[in-house]
Amino acid sequence: MSNQPILEIKNLHAGVENKQILKGFSLTIYPGEVHALMGLNGSGKSTLAAILAGREGYDVTEGIVKYLGKDLLELDPEERAREGVFLAFQYPVEIPGVNSTYFLKAALNEVRKHKGQPELDAIEFLALVKEKVKLLDLNDDLLKRSVNEGFSGGEKKRAEIFQMAVLEPKLAILDETDSGLDIDALKVVSSGVNKLKRADSAQLVITHYQRLLNYIIPDHVHVMADGRIIKSGGKDLALELEAHGYDRIVKAAAVTA
Amino acid sequence: MSTATDTIEDLVKTEYKYGFVTDVETESAPPGLSEDTIRMISRKKNEPEWLLDWRLKSYRHWLTMTEPTWQKAHHEKIDYQAIVYFSQPKPRKDAPKSLDEVDPKLLETYEKLGIPLRERGRLAGVAVDAIFDSVSVGTTFKKQLGEKGVIFCSFTEAVHEHPELVKKYLGSVVPYTDNFYAALNSAVFTDGSFCYIPKGVRCPMELSTYFRINAANTGQFERTLIIADDGAHVSYLEGCTAPMRDENQLHAAVVELVALDDGEIKYSTVQNWYPGDENGKGGIYNFVTKRGLCKGRNSKITWTQVETGSAITWKYPSCILLGDNSKGEFYSVAVTNNYQQADTGTKMVHIGKNTSSTIISKGISAGHGQNSYRGLVKIAKSATNARNFSQCDSMLIGSKCGAHTFPYIEVKNTTASVEHEASTSKIGEDQIFYCNQRGIETQDAVNMIVNGFCKEVFKELPMEFAVEAQKLLGVSLEGSVG
Numbered sequence: 001m002s003n004q005p006i007l008e009i010k011n012l013h014a015g016v017e018n019k020q021i022l023k024g025f026s027l028t029i030y031p032g033e034v035h036a037l038m039g040l041n042g043s044g045k046s047t048l049a050a051i052l053a054g055r056e057g058y059d060v061t062e063g064i065v066k067y068l069g070k071d072l073l074e075l076d077p078e079e080r081a082r083e084g085v086f087l088a089f090q091y092p093v094e095i096p097g098v099n100s101t102y103f104l105k106a107a108l109n110e111v112r113k114h115k116g117q118p119e120l121d122a123i124e125f126l127a128l129v130k131e132k133v134k135l136l137d138l139n140d141d142l143l144k145r146s147v148n149e150g151f152s153g154g155e156k157k158r159a160e161i162f163q164m165a166v167l168e169p170k171l172a173i174l175d176e177t178d179s180g181l182d183i184d185a186l187k188v189v190s191s192g193v194n195k196l197k198r199a200d201s202a203q204l205v206i207t208h209y210q211r212l213l214n215y216i217i218p219d220h221v222h223v224m225a226d227g228r229i230i231k232s233g234g235k236d237l238a239l240e241l242e243a244h245g246y247d248r249i250v251k252a253a254a255v256t257a
Numbered sequence: 258m259s260t261a262t263d264t265i266e267d268l269v270k271t272e273y274k275y276g277f278v279t280d281v282e283t284e285s286a287p288p289g290l291s292e293d294t295i296r297m298i299s300r301k302k303n304e305p306e307w308l309l310d311w312r313l314k315s316y317r318h319w320l321t322m323t324e325p326t327w328q329k330a331h332h333e334k335i336d337y338q339a340i341v342y343f344s345q346p347k348p349r350k351d352a353p354k355s356l357d358e359v360d361p362k363l364l365e366t367y368e369k370l371g372i373p374l375r376e377r378g379r380l381a382g383v384a385v386d387a388i389f390d391s392v393s394v395g396t397t398f399k400k401q402l403g404e405k406g407v408i409f410c411s412f413t414e415a416v417h418e419h420p421e422l423v424k425k426y427l428g429s430v431v432p433y434t435d436n437f438y439a440a441l442n443s444a445v446f447t448d449g450s451f452c453y454i455p456k457g458v459r460c461p462m463e464l465s466t467y468f469r470i471n472a473a474n475t476g477q478f479e480r481t482l483i484i485a486d487d488g489a490h491v492s493y494l495e496g497c498t499a500p501m502r503d504e505n506q507l508h509a510a511v512v513e514l515v516a517l518d519d520g521e522i523k524y525s526t527v528q529n530w531y532p533g534d535e536n537g538k539g540g541i542y543n544f545v546t547k548r549g550l551c552k553g554r555n556s557k558i559t560w561t562q563v564e565t566g567s568a569i570t571w572k573y574p575s576c577i578l579l580g581d582n583s584k585g586e587f588y589s590v591a592v593t594n595n596y597q598q599a600d601t602g603t604k605m606v607h608i609g610k611n612t613s614s615t616i617i618s619k620g621i622s623a624g625h626g627q628n629s630y631r632g633l634v635k636i637a638k639s640a641t642n643a644r645n646f647s648q649c650d651s652m653l654i655g656s657k658c659g660a661h662t663f664p665y666i667e668v669k670n671t672t673a674s675v676e677h678e679a680s681t682s683k684i685g686e687d688q689i690f691y692c693n694q695r696g697i698e699t700q701d702a703v704n705m706i707v708n709g710f711c712k713e714v715f716k717e718l719p720m721e722f723a724v725e726a727q728k729l730l731g732v733s734l735e736g737s738v739g
Contacts, residue, residue, distance in 0.1 A: 054693070054694075055690055056686070056690070076693070076698075077693035077694055078696050078698045080694075081694050081695055081696035082696045086694075089694075092691070093687045093688050093691040095688055095691070095705070095706055095709055096709055096710065097708070097709025097710055097712040097713075098706065098708070098709035103695070103705070107695035107696050107697060110695075110696035110697055111696050114696070146709065167696075
């Protein structure tokens with residue numbers, strides 16, 4: 001079991017309306033690993049996240065995506081979620097009038113039903129919420145409000161991490177979770193992510209900036225350009241990027257290609 | 258893959274559950290309207306002369322009026338001579354004296370609709386008057402209410418038992434000259450509910466009228482009159498359904514509310530008349546005049562409506578704020594699906610000093626539905642320190658429907674404060690995808706989003722009705738936590 005990858009992407013080609021965005025993207029993630037995917041805007045990072053989560057409107061023209069050995073692309077988005085794929089949104093969506101706690105309870109119970117576990121009632125759920133609030137050292141005020149409604153950018157991102165803590169996914173994809181955060185919010189969010197790291201699950205952290213990686217230590221760092229990974233390495237690769245910028249790596253990759 | 262569009266299709270296809278017909282022998286007048294028809298109705302009901310005179314005056318006035326055409330909805334011209342104006346389940350030789358003697362088929366009909374009339378079977382705390390086609394078939398809990406001095410009975414009965422109250426208040430809020438449909442109703446109304454809460458009494462239970470149209474080609478013209486005397490309180494609920502038929506049927510009711518000093522009336526409606534099929538064939542034309550008069554000081558009238566049925570809904574439950582410090586409230590959810598059309602809203606007329614009004618309107622359009630909010634806030638010269646707050650939100654599901662807002666504001670006193678907020682939103686693919694990504698399927702996501710949108714109105718409904726309303730919208734119970 002331990003050497004079965006959680007996620008295996010091979011030679012993925014995909015795009016929207018005849019525009020190719022991913023051009024031969026490959027990546028394998030094993031349990032317990034944290035991968036950072038870095039790249040300039042337009043390199044295809046968010047497209048990859050959207051395709052993994054099952055958003056409509058993308059055409060996959062070539063390649064395979066396996067999640068725990070299954071064909072991920074065959075599943076509806078809600079089935080992927082129930083199987084343990086979690087996307088922390090770059091722009092979390094507001095749902096006015098729908099209480100955050102109610103929403104999260106509905107989500108958790110969908111996962112539990114899928115696993116054949118009994119649904120949690122209100123009291124059991126609140127106990128779980130309390131425990132997670134403590135773990136992440138969060139303010140539970142957000143849970144009393146409507147889903148993301150009127151939240152600041154930082155509050156939205158914190159709420160995403162909180163949902164992740166409650167849902168305990170096997171594969172968490174964090175899409176530019178650091179964008180728009182001040183340094184304090186960044187610390188809170190990344191400490192949450194670190195605490196949620198487990199031996200049987202994995203995280204794919206998508207980011208534009210190196211600064212997030214001061215707080216989240218990845219096992220692997222990948223640099224993405226023009227729809228595929230052009231360089232992979234350890235956490236030092238992120239520092240190299242910080243020092244020299246994307247240009248040098250992109251150019252070097254072009255020479256070797 | 259399930260998409261938002263699929264779900265909307267599913268919602269559109271959801272069948273109307275109350276579309277059955279009860280096979281019961283009826284006694285009906287031939288179609289057509291004349292003074293003879295009115296005399297016949299009045300004779301059938303054994304009415305006093307003054308009421309027949311009032312009906313005839315109304316009819317003669319109606320003849321001078323023309324059908325209004327300003328509403329934002331289209332329908333074929335109504336042939337008023339093709340409508341049956343009187344239909345009742347055939348009375349058995351010995352007329353029923355209590356519910357036990359009512360035709361079991363009728364009781365069964367209400368059971369099927371979830372409205373058991375036998376008191377044993379009822380949830381404690383709600384008294385029901387059931388109107389089947391043109392007549393009241395039974396009123397529950399009369400005895401218990403009687404002990405408190407509360408009068409709750411069919412309109413016909415009230416005419417006989419409490420003529421002084423009926424005479425005093427009938428037409429006092431909606432005169433027969435008010436509008437085309439009110440004049441028609443005043444001429445031909447057949448039954449309805451009557452309710453009087455005496456001084457200082459808080460009605461010990463919710464009162465409820467359940468309207469059912471059964472017979473074909475029949476118009477339903479009922480009249481409801483509710484009076485809360487000084488310091489009296491009442492909460493009143495109204496529900497409606499009709500069988501599925503290919504022809505359109507007219508429902509032109511009049512509801513009059515009167516609240517005296519410190520009196521309070523809360524009137525809630527869950528309207529689920531047959532809306533027509535997915536091609537827009539058939540359905541009820543719901544052209545209703547509802548108005549409340551806050552006559553006394555510190556009186557209060559609250560209208561809450563959840564309108565999901567009818568081919569066309571056209572009504573403006575209104576408040577005339579005559580007494581000083583009186584309050585009017587209007588909370589509305591209107592849903593139009595398939596080819597349904599709704600032109601609804603309210604009028605708040607401020608006349609007394611320190612009067613205040615609140616309007617919260619939520620319109621939801623799906624399919625080819627057209628949903629209009631039309632509202633008037635009028636501050637008279639005498640209404641010093643009047644306050645109004647209005648909020649009109651529209652939600653669109655799909656791309657073939659429409660939402661429209663027509664607010665009218667007339668202010669003649671400079672101390673007034675009037676606020677109006679409006680918004681239009683579309684159930685976004687983004688919202689649905691966000692829910693999907695948390696394991697919630699599209700149908701549940703739509704329900705959740707719509708329910709969240711209507712929350713401010715649902716919380717104004719009495720508990721049982723709130724549940725029914727949520728079910729009606731196909732909404733799973735929201736807010737059970739937190």
